[in-house]
Every structure is written in structure tokens, then in C-alpha cells.
Amino acid sequence: MLNLSIVIGVSLILISKNIILLNEETLILLCFITFCYLGFTKLKDSIVKDFEDQKNKIQVELFESFELISNSVSINLKWQKIFPILITNFANLEIHLKNLSSRMVIQLPFIWNYDIRKKYLKKLVFTKRLEQQISKLIILLLIKKIERVTFLKYFYSTKIKIAPFKCNSQILLRQYIETI
Incomplete structure (x- = not known):
């Protein structure tokens, strides 16, 4: 390296001959150069270590990114x-889906018809049971009415003794005898 005394001597000669002007910029430049020189000479081991660490980090990141x-x-x-196989598989899937949907569309009226038949069958069975119950109820009501009528007829003919009722019973008795 250059001797510090030689550098100082040469710079004093250049300043005295007005080759180097001493103004603020020059002083700042001299301070910066001095700072860099002292920083490099005194801190070069730590700077080298830091640069090595950064170099290793960059190398590891490069290897990871390469991987x-x-x-x-x-x-x-x-x-x-795999992509061409997937395309053919999707094409086959599309064909199968179209076939399935067309068959479903064809079968849909039958399925709907079956559901309607099932519902109507239940309704018809319910209606049949309802008709049976109503017919039983009507028969019971008619029996009650006939029972009342016969009771009233018996009452009028035996207790009150109204002539038209006696006549009706005799006409009915004759009709029964004739049919026998």
C-alpha cells in the first residue's frame, strides 16, 4: 500500500501549486475517501465475512429456486x-352424460306417469273406503228411519186405531199372500 506520508506530501504540493482547489466539495471528497480507506482497512474482515454470508445465502436461494x-x-x-388422456376422458364423459340425459328425458314421462298412477291409486282406494263407509252410514240411517216408521205405524194401528192404517196393513198382508 501507499505510505500515508507520501500521499499527504503529494497532496500538499498539489494544493500549494493550485492544482487541487480546497473548497467544500474537495474537502467532502477527501473526507469520503479517507472514510472509505479507513473503513476498508479496519473493517475489511467483517465486510468480507458479511459478503461471504450474503454470497452463501444467494447461492442457497439460487439452488432452492432451481429445485x-x-x-x-x-x-x-x-x-x-396426462392432458391428452384427460381430454379423451372428458370427451367420453360428455358422451356418457348426453346418453344418460337423453335416456332420462325419455323415461321422465313414464316416471311421472307412474308417480301420478301411484297417487291416484291411493286416492281411489281412499275414495272406495269412503264410499263403503258412506253406504254403511246410509244403510244405518235408512234402517233407523224404517224402524221409526214401522214403530209409528204399529203405534198408530194398535194404540190410536186409525182406520187408514188398518186398511193399509190389510192391503199389504194381501200383497204378501199373493206374492207367496
Whole structure:
């Protein structure tokens, strides 16, 4: 390295001959150069260590990124091999889906018809049971009415003794005898 006394001597000669002007910019430049020289000479071991650490970090990141890129490229290559198979599979799936939907559309009226038949069958069974119950009820009501009528007829003919009722019973008795 240059001797510090030689550098100072040469710079004093240049300043005295007005080759180097001493103004603020020059003083700042001299301070900066001095700072850099002292920083480099005194801190060079720590700076070298820091640069080595940064170099190692950058190297590790480069290797990791290279691994990621190589993995993604290999995955992309696999997908490119699988992609034509997927396209044919999706085409086959589309054909099957169209067949299924067309058959479903064809069968839909039958299914709907079956559901309607099932519902109407239940309604018809319910209506049949309802008719049976109503017919039983009507028969019971008629029996009650006939019972009342016969009771009243008996009452009028035996207790009150109204002549038209006696006559009616005799006419009915004659009709029964004739039918026998």
C-alpha cells in the first residue's frame, strides 16, 4: 500500500501549486475517501465475512429456486403427458352424460306417469273406503228411519186405531199372500 506520508506530501504540493482547489466539495471528497480507506482497512474482515454470508445465502436461494423450477417443469411435463388422456376422458364423459340425459328425458314421462298412477291409486282406494263407509252410514240411517216408521205405524194401528192404517196393513198382508 501507499505510505500515508507520501500521499499527504503529494497532496500538499498539489494544493500549494493550485492544482487541487480546497473548497467544500474537495474537502467532502477527501473526507469520503479517507472514510472509505479507513473503513476498508479496519473493517475489511467483517465486510468480507458479511459478503461471504450474503454470497452463501444467494447461492442457497439460487439452488432452492432451481429445485423449485425443475420440480415445476417436471410436473408440467407430467401434466402434458396426462392432458391428452384427460381430454379423451372428458370427451367420453360428455358422451356418457348426453346418453344418460337423453335416456332420462325419455323415461321422465313414464316416471311421472307412474308417480301420478301411484297417487291416484291411493286416492281411489281412499275414495272406495269412503264410499263403503258412506253406504254403511246410509244403510244405518235408512234402517233407523224404517224402524221409526214401522214403530209409528204399529203405534198408530194398535194404540190410536186409525182406520187408514188398518186398511193399509190389510192391503199389504194381501200383497204378501199373493206374492207367496
